[in-house]
Amino acid sequence: MPGKAQSRLPQSGFLLMILVIALAVGPTVKHQVPAALSVHETDEPLLPSDPPVIRHDVYDLKVRLTQLGFYSGPLDETYDVEAVKAVRAFQESYWLEPNGIVDQTTWKALAVGVSRPAHTSSKPLPEEGELYLEVDTELAELRVWVGDTLWKTYPVAVGKWSTLTPVGEWKIVDKGYESGGAFGTRWMALDVPWGGYGIHGTNRPWSIGTYASLGCVRMFNEDIEELYELVPIGTRVIITGYRPPLDFGKPFGPGTIGPEVVRLQEALREFGFDAGPADGRYGPLTEQAVQEVREVFGLGRDGWASRDLFVLLQVEGQ
Amino acid sequence: MRSEVAAAMVLVVAVLLCGCKTQTPLPYEVPPGDIKIVAWDAKEPHLPGAPPYSELATLVAEDYAKTLGITVDLEFKPRQQIEDLLLGDYQGEIPSVVFSTEWPFVGIGTQDLTEMVEADDYLEAAAGFWMYDGRLMGIPAYVHWLCLAKRADLGNSSPNAGYFIYSPGFLHSALDYGNLDWVPEDICTYVEWVKQTYGLCQEPVLDLWEQGRIGMMYPVTPHLFKWIRLSEKDLDTEMLPIDNPEGTPRFYFSVPGYVVMDGNEQTMKYAVELAKLLAANRGRWAARAIGCIPAYVSDTPLFDLESGFDRDERLKLMSSFLQSQARITDWVTYSRKTHVRLGVNRAIEEYLSGSVSREQFEQRIYDALKSHTNQ
Numbered sequence: 001m002p003g004k005a006q007s008r009l010p011q012s013g014f015l016l017m018i019l020v021i022a023l024a025v026g027p028t029v030k031h032q033v034p035a036a037l038s039v040h041e042t043d044e045p046l047l048p049s050d051p052p053v054i055r056h057d058v059y060d061l062k063v064r065l066t067q068l069g070f071y072s073g074p075l076d077e078t079y080d081v082e083a084v085k086a087v088r089a090f091q092e093s094y095w096l097e098p099n100g101i102v103d104q105t106t107w108k109a110l111a112v113g114v115s116r117p118a119h120t121s122s123k124p125l126p127e128e129g130e131l132y133l134e135v136d137t138e139l140a141e142l143r144v145w146v147g148d149t150l151w152k153t154y155p156v157a158v159g160k161w162s163t164l165t166p167v168g169e170w171k172i173v174d175k176g177y178e179s180g181g182a183f184g185t186r187w188m189a190l191d192v193p194w195g196g197y198g199i200h201g202t203n204r205p206w207s208i209g210t211y212a213s214l215g216c217v218r219m220f221n222e223d224i225e226e227l228y229e230l231v232p233i234g235t236r237v238i239i240t241g242y243r244p245p246l247d248f249g250k251p252f253g254p255g256t257i258g259p260e261v262v263r264l265q266e267a268l269r270e271f272g273f274d275a276g277p278a279d280g281r282y283g284p285l286t287e288q289a290v291q292e293v294r295e296v297f298g299l300g301r302d303g304w305a306s307r308d309l310f311v312l313l314q315v316e317g318q
Numbered sequence: 319m320r321s322e323v324a325a326a327m328v329l330v331v332a333v334l335l336c337g338c339k340t341q342t343p344l345p346y347e348v349p350p351g352d353i354k355i356v357a358w359d360a361k362e363p364h365l366p367g368a369p370p371y372s373e374l375a376t377l378v379a380e381d382y383a384k385t386l387g388i389t390v391d392l393e394f395k396p397r398q399q400i401e402d403l404l405l406g407d408y409q410g411e412i413p414s415v416v417f418s419t420e421w422p423f424v425g426i427g428t429q430d431l432t433e434m435v436e437a438d439d440y441l442e443a444a445a446g447f448w449m450y451d452g453r454l455m456g457i458p459a460y461v462h463w464l465c466l467a468k469r470a471d472l473g474n475s476s477p478n479a480g481y482f483i484y485s486p487g488f489l490h491s492a493l494d495y496g497n498l499d500w501v502p503e504d505i506c507t508y509v510e511w512v513k514q515t516y517g518l519c520q521e522p523v524l525d526l527w528e529q530g531r532i533g534m535m536y537p538v539t540p541h542l543f544k545w546i547r548l549s550e551k552d553l554d555t556e557m558l559p560i561d562n563p564e565g566t567p568r569f570y571f572s573v574p575g576y577v578v579m580d581g582n583e584q585t586m587k588y589a590v591e592l593a594k595l596l597a598a599n600r601g602r603w604a605a606r607a608i609g610c611i612p613a614y615v616s617d618t619p620l621f622d623l624e625s626g627f628d629r630d631e632r633l634k635l636m637s638s639f640l641q642s643q644a645r646i647t648d649w650v651t652y653s654r655k656t657h658v659r660l661g662v663n664r665a666i667e668e669y670l671s672g673s674v675s676r677e678q679f680e681q682r683i684y685d686a687l688k689s690h691t692n693q
Contacts, residue, residue: 272364272372288396295397296363296420298464298539300484307522308482312545 034174036196037189040214041182046102048084055079056214057182059160060204061102064110065090067206104181107203114205116220117155125151131230133199135217137165137241140209142199142217144230154227156199157207157218164244165215166192168262169277170237172199175228184221186228190237193257193280199237200224236277248316253304256282260315264305267313268293354389355580355589357415357596358403361394363541366548368607371600378599382592390592404428404577405649414580414589415596420462420539421486422448422574423652424455429578431457434590443640444613447573450646456575457590458613459597460604461639464491464570466536466561467546469527470554479516479534480523483667487537489659491560491570495642498563500658502683509666510676511563519670536560537570540608547626557631559638569635571644573613574600611636661686 058077065071071086088098094109129147137158144151159165174189184201201221265278268289276285287303295301362371383390397419404425430453437445444458464487498504526532559567576593601612609625665682668674
């Protein structure tokens with residue numbers, strides 16, 4: 001008997017060791033950000049140059065330098081001489097080498113002092129009902145719903161006016177870990193058919209609560225880490241709010257993708273005809289709903305969305 | 319002692335029986351065993367001020383199922399699928415009850431309801447619409463009309479009309495009644511008349527209408543007319559009969575209803591009762607939501623009170639319908655007309671948009687009909 005007990009001990013120890021290693025290594029294992037999503041953020045250092053670099057994250061940089069009192073110029077995407085000077089001054093004050101190169105160390109230093117607000121809810125996650133996410137781009141909030149119950153609201157950063165976060169009904173199709181750079185510590189990709197969009201963490205947490213991204217939804221790293229564990233692949237993500245100007249000047253039909261299709265699908269549903277999720281893809285359900293509306297209103301029975309249908313559904317000016 | 323107990327028990331039973339007798343009897347005979355009825359209906363648009371149709375129909379079906387203790391499966395199907403079913407082109411379980419859609423015809427497998435439905439409960443002309451070879455082949459729900467809409471606020475300053483070439487009503491309203499028929503000569507005559515009367519095809523019709531660049535449009539369904547009245551602000555839109563080459567303007571009418579495809583002796587009567595309820599419900603909805611005349615006689619006051627039409631408009635529609643002699647067709651006739659329509663639509667569009675000559679157009683009509691029919 002004692003012999004048996006002894007023989008089991010090393011096996012248990014081995015398993016325990018594997019578990020510890022797995023726990024320790026797990027969160028840092030990278031699952032590469034999809035190419036379509038990676039074009040929105042970069043971990044490449046920002047270098048002073050002539051002519052100056054124009055990059056999306058320069059806007060975030062200038063906003064933060066302004067907040068900290070190192071910069072007072074225009075808030076644009078050009079890493080110009082004034083911005084380089086401001087970065088050098090900032091680096092000097094933080095005991096960093098004042099080289100004007102904005103690398104991960106500098107980004108981390110810029111984020112010092114930015115605190116995540118307390119959560120609006122700490123109630124337990126309801127056990128019944130579909131878990132889905134709602135992103136309200138007007139309020140820059142991400143809400144977690146379980147059935148009809150709002151479980152929690154997170155502050156987020158959403159797309160700028162020139163690069164709005166895509167309104168529609170999407171699904172999470174991929175997810176993974178990152179090491180804390182531009183994508184923060186976690187990312188989740190959405191199935192938006194006309195570009196790479198996702199929900200991810202950030203190394204620019206001061207942007208949370210503003211319109212700052214190229215269309216992705218940014219969260220505090222602590223928040224995305226919590227959300228990541230809750231949300232499996234396939235979870236629905238409903239994005240509402242501001243839209244870019246839509247073009248309903250020309251007819252379109254099956255096979256079309258785009259924000260105009262999203263608006264058409266929403267309008268069809270508001271009219272009582274289910275076109276499936278408002279996912280921007282003109283598929284069979286959308287075609288069928290268009291056929292139904294056209295027939296009922298006497299516009300013919302084809303599945304193409306024409307100017308008459310747009311007028312009827314009042315898709316413009318929404 | 320035993321006899322006293324027995325007497326008390328008899329008394330209790332008698333009281334219970336009396337109690338049962340005072341309850342309102344069920345309106346239907348309770349079925350003997352497990353019965354399931356599948357019904358196919360069609361969706362309707364959500365219009366402001368009108369209850370959602372599908373919710374009402376679902377309540378009706380649920381209430382009927384609960385009352386009888388049976389299973390009713392009400393499914394909302396695309397109109398195309400319903401048409402395929404009635405034309406015999408559907409592979410799958412055949413439902414017991416089916417909504418006919420706005421373009422009704424006597425389909426394959428449609429049951430004769432003469433003995434099971436009291437035709438006097440419905441407007442005579444509506445029940446008459448569904449009489450085919452002396453048999454009642456469906457339960458009428460409401461009177462569906464097509465009209466020409468005119469913007470009275472423009473006066474005669476914009477006499478041009480927009481027309482929906484691809485609407486089935488474009489040809490039906492001209493060729494179904496009167497002296498014109500579904501033959502190449504009459505189709506060409508009609509299309510030429512459209513061109514001479516209203517000019518070339520202008521699109522998009524609704525956009526031009528809203529901008530005041532056309533003063534009339536046709537054929538306009540009740541749904542579209544309702545939409546016009548809901549969306550317009552100070553426009554004064556009139557509902558007029560549709561003109562034709564014969565100079566006899568008329569509204570076009572059909573009577574959507576419910577057909578029963580369940581010929582089973584045990585279950586048919588329950589399917590028929592459900593069809594009656596769905597027909598009455600749809601008629602009420604149509605009266606309130608889109609200004610149609612309900613076919614169920616008891617519901618005709620709804621048209622007067624809730625259609626949103628003034629007295630003149632109601633009289634105009636009602637009297638026109640009663641004189642219309644609209645009749646249902648069989649599936650063979652329906653199928654033939656549909657094939658003709660689909661075959662010539664493109665040629666009509668080309669001619670009315672000015673891209674082909676009269677000779678080319680006529681040739682295309684003949685060619686299209688040769689390839690689609692036995693004409």
